[in-house]
Amino acid sequence: MTEPVVEVSHLRKTYGDKVAVDDVSFAVSPGEIFGILGPNGAGKTTAVETLAGMRRADGGTTHVLGHDTQKHPTAVRDVLGVQLQEATLHDKITVGEAIRLFAGFYPAPADPDELLALLDLTDHADKQFRNLSGGQKQRLSIALALVGNPQVAILDELTTGLDPQARRNTWDLIDRVRDTGVTILLVTHFMDEAERLCDRLVVIDGGRIVAEGTPRGLIDGLEGDRTVVLRFADEVVGAAREVLDRLAATHPDVARVEEMDGVPGESAVTGTPRVLFAVVPALAEADLVPDDVRTVTRTLEDVFLAVTGRTYAEQDEEPALATEGDRS
Amino acid sequence: MTTTTASVRRTGSRAGWRGFRRLLTTEFLVWFRDFAAPFFGVVFPTLILLGVGFLIPGMREPILDAPPDSVWYGITPIATYVPTILAMAVGTASLTVMPVTLATYREKGVLRRMSTTPMRPQGIVAAHLVINAITTLIGVGLALLVAALAFGVPAPQQLGVVGLGFLLGMAVMLALGMLVAAVAPRASAANGISMSIYFPMLLLAGVWTPGPVMPDLLQQIGQFSPLGAAAQALSIGWFESGFPLLQLVVMAVWTTVLLPLAIRLFRWT
Known part of the structure; x- marks a missing residue:
């Protein structure tokens, strides 16, 4: 270790x-x-x-x-290189000046020109900070965090x-x-x-x-549910729904079937990790061929939901505590 | 870039100033791009001098109604205005330019950004002290040149006293400017505070009532204010034979009070 x-x-x-x-x-x-x-x-x-x-x-x-x-x-x-969330530079300092200025603070800095190239800023070296796009500012900010060879x-x-x-x-x-x-x-x-x-x-x-x-x-590591989403053609969607509902009522690996919001013909089948194994043979037996099958990919959002009990709502307002001033 | 090792070079006490020369030149360059700042600091005193000298009637006529043994006899009113102009030059860069610049840096997080690098944020303050001191010197040089060429203002009687008064005046005004810069959270606040100090200071320095025409009461009050004391010390050194001990002590005391206060109260964020 x-x-x-x-x-x-x-x-x-x-x-x-x-x-x-x-x-x-x-x-x-x-x-x-x-x-x-x-x-x-x-x-x-x-x-x-x-x-x-x-x-x-x-x-x-x-x-x-x-x-x-x-x-x-x-x-x-x-x-230690630090890129801060809310720090800016003087409006009229150019990209090249800023990177050379910061390079000067460190004992063994990176080559400013190489760094500008790495961050696709070479063409903007003479641009003033106020004229940079959001992405360019962000890349400059990263460059400044890296210029000291941290x-x-x-x-x-x-x-x-x-x-x-x-x-x-x-x-x-x-x-x-x-x-x-x-x-x-x-x-x-x-x-x-x-x-x-x-x-x-x-x-x-x-x-x-x-x-x-x-x-x-x-x-x-998430416990529990997996979801399979199936889409059927209009003429078989009723029959398929019947099969799936019966499955939900009887099969231990299938918990529930839901109509997907706003998508006609789509059903979401939720159950244990083995839910797919239960659904496929049942459909095969009834010879109901779905137009589309997909498993719902789980992401860190599901992890967040599992550990906090809340959905991960993206808020765009600034963090309340992080902006509070602090003497240093 | 380096590969990761667990060892860190120990930062020496001088490390905090590494790159200061580049900081100074970059700050100077960037600051110069803000055309208003250098223009105001350098040219403003001279413009006032020219305006007063040429637009106000009688400013260039020698004073003949003073007693013939008075130091003012035969001197032009515009000449008596020169110490005030110098005091004004000292106050202008320190109070109108520097606090706003530094408060803007605080507001925008420039100081905070700096604090994550090996350069101390003090470096940026030091850079602006130097920049404003230089601006003041250039502004004063320009005003003196114009005073000599356009108005034939005589050389100071006591050059040493004028020099001392000027240096102390610059010290006290930079300290005052730093104090404003230290506490103003935003550029707008810095501007407001600066202006509410700047104009009374100009009054006490004799911008409206220079040298011999300043009312007694104003003079009494003025000698205890930083810029009033500077103007009076310069005036005494320029035209009279006495030593402006009180005024010099007043400036020294203000400096020793304001400077540590500014350093103590300075906020980086």
Whole structure:
């Protein structure tokens, strides 16, 4: 077992009587993309900003590469790259100036030109910050987090506000960055992003860790229901529904059959993991051939639902606690 | 990029200032792109000097109604206005430009962004102190050149006193500007606070009643204010033979109070 690069244990952070982060512990291994996933306001940003030494914890310890970032926040500045959610630059600084400026702060910075190329910013090097698109600003922000050749990078909500294409490009970029050996701590409220990028992750809700593991492991670990969706042609849909209803009433692996919302002819059959085995022979026996069969893919959203009892509603408002000021 | 190792280079005490030179030049360049800032800081005092000198009647006529043994006898009113203009130059960059710049940086998270790098956010404050000190010097140089060429203003009687008054004046006004920059959460707030200090300061510095024509009461009050003390010290050094001990001490005391307060209250976020 290698020494963890990031270690957070029993972290607690309160604002007045509001508990923003409550007993959060996790460890990140070298070279991992580690996710901190949760809805807005869950305490993710507070947790990583405390880890980065930008906020003072009310309890627990935070270590980056063996340094206590609560006691010595400046000790890791050279090797920890941070991309903040709400930080901008001077309107009139150009991309090239910004990256060279930040490179100058570090003892062994990356080559600014190579980094600009990696982030597809070379053509925009002379553009002023105020004239950049959202995606370009975001890429510059990532570039600035990486320009010091960090061993660990914290990236907070890096695809918020990007269009789908830009998001996918950013994800590819993170893969490339990881391939260079940087350990990445990825904060996100996007389930798909966490599923796509993270080697391991914690799910945070209401300041507490509610689930922890690999995305696959978390999904596979879900107890219970599977759903199969079947679509039948109009002339057989009645007969098929009859077969399925009978199945639901008698077969131990089939719990219920529902009409899919707004899709005529589609039925969703829910039951145990063996529900598919029950449905197929019954339909075969009655010679009812569905036009379409699909199993409903389970995602981290189902994990969230299972551990919190709430559906993962995407809220677009800003996190309430993360924006509160903090003296540092 | 580096491969991951568990070791971290220990950051020395000087590490916090690595890249300061580039920070200073970049900040200067970016700041210069905001045309209003350099223009205001550099040209404003000279414009006022020219305006007062040429547009107000009699400013260029020697004062002959003062007693012949008075230091003011034979001097033009516009010359008596020069110390006030210098004080104004000192106050303008410090109070109208710097606090707004730094508060904007706070508002936009620039300072916060900086705090995650090895550069201390203090670096950005230091850079703007230097930038504004330079701007003030250029502004003053320009005003003096115009004063000498356009109005034939005589050289100071006591150059040392003028220099000392100027330096202390710059120190106290930069400290005051930093205090405003320290506490203003947003650019708009910084602007509001600055302006409500700037104009009374100009009054006490004699912008409307320079040197010999300032009412006694205003002068009494003015000598205890940072910019009023600066203007009076400069005026005494320029035209008189006394030593403006009170005014210099007033500026020194204000500086030693304001500067630590600004540093203590400074918020990065």
